[in-house]
Amino acid sequence: MKKFIGFVKKEFYHIFRDKRSLFILFGMPIAQILLFGFAISNEINNVDIAILDKADDKNSKEIIVNLKASKYFNVIDHLQSEKEIETAFQKGKVKAVVTFDQDFARNLQRPETSKFQIITDATNPNVANTITNYINSIVVKYQMVNLQQDPPPQLVQSESRMFFNPALESVYMFVPGVMTVILMLVSAMMTSISITREKEVGTMEILLVSPLKPSTVIAGKVVPYIFLSLINAIVIVLLSVFVFQMPIEGSIFWLVTASLLFIITSLSLGILISTLSSTQQTAMMISLMGLMLPTILLSGFIFPIESMPYPLQLISHIIPAKWFIIIIKSIMLKGVGFSFFWKETLILVVMTIFLLGLSIKKYKIRLA
């Protein structure tokens, strides 16, 4: 035990004296979470639009005022004819054009014939969709309030409610994803690099010749990173709660437990990588290409798994991150108890045991 503590102490010297890895350890999570939270967003704000108002009557003017009043849109141009619509888009100045026909007001009573059109720049389909929805909802709201049509007679009104993330804040979606990526990166990449560094420098040889057991060496390398990764997870959660007002609906206990489990999964992946590579560079490349990309692309973090081609869906099953994201989304956003995510937890546990077993076996083979 004393030897083990000495080993862990030495490991912390390495970490704290290496500015580069220290930066990756603590700078990365903060940078990423702020980046994803502020910059990358599915919401739209301050979208520039243009108006082609042929009706030029009370109703159309009021709708335009409503559009201007919302924080989502800036009306930056008033077009004179249909011909100008395409050039406006081509110049890239506006993302949408709203047109009102001459007999707009008359038709407003009968929405199915209403001569009102939203034209969007669909080079980014998601944004185009969102813009259309927002404008539509502003117009419908205007109809309901000002024309006392409640709801407009022939129109089937669908009322949608967004569960678990009512305001559709994209940061809610990104926090679990970023947390997953960071934990994976820190745990797997940093451990695999730090183990291969010992191989490269030659100290691993000395350790193997010493009376230390291989399991002590591995545990000694891994324990500091469990500790640091856990701190990282806490920093991410604190940031998302205090900077982005993200709620944590479920139990903190399960959040910590699940994170710990996922950290261990990633660490065993890291050990496995270190047994496969003899240089730090190889370890880093394998970690980045072999772990980071699938974690980002196939875990459901950014792209929904349901809409992937079937073979990719199959592959996504073996990505530990996928299961972890499901678990922490359940805990943080849905606030459900263990009975709702025990299956995913079990899958992670089995994966971890398998990976740990495999890497210990590989490590032993190297020794023989």
Add this chain to the structure above:
Amino acid sequence: METTIKATNLTKSFGDFTAVDKLNFEVKKGEIFGFLGANGAGKTTAMKMLIGISKPTAGDAVVADYKVSTQADLVKKNIGYMSQKFALYDDLNIKENIQFFGGIYGLNAKLIQQKYQQVVDNLGLENYVKQLVKSLPLGLKQKLAFSVALLHQPKVVFLDEPTGGVDPITRRQFWELIYEAADRGTTIFVTTHYMDEAEYCDRISMMVDGKIKALDTSKALKKEFGAETLNEVFLKLAR
């Protein structure tokens, strides 16, 4: 004389390939034993078995009173090892390195402190104690690595090409350290590619294709092969 290393038909094969073929030799206490051979002759494989990180396929060796086949853990406790990379932790200072390596061999804090002082005094490292090992001159690093390998007073020290990349003067100084250790009764088992270095050894063994083809003092070997230098002996054998 006491024996510290005794190999009996020590063999290692990988599938059909026999890397080390029935080695038989003895090394006495306090002896400096040169272990020579061309690259690929099986030196490293043999050494790995002797230091307890690789199990023999057949035969056995007793190192520091323990069998490498069954008591590898005890062998490891009683030997020291230094590789050609002088592997110390670059980002730790001298004291932290000594604390770590002393610690993994189970030395207590008091003894470690004592050893640290001793090493600093012996090697004249007073001016370097505050620095990380990274910034030490190569020669000092090598001497420090050797002292660290001796921290737990092993019965035998294995040196794997300990002087690679070091200038002749530093090499000479390093050998003085080796002689001192041998005089105190530590057995030295050293592999090298430098023939002048081999001359410093009490006895030399030369390995060719997994077998020891010659084993004697430098003088006797030269006489046996009718050669002027050890280099000639080596070339004659390797062919």
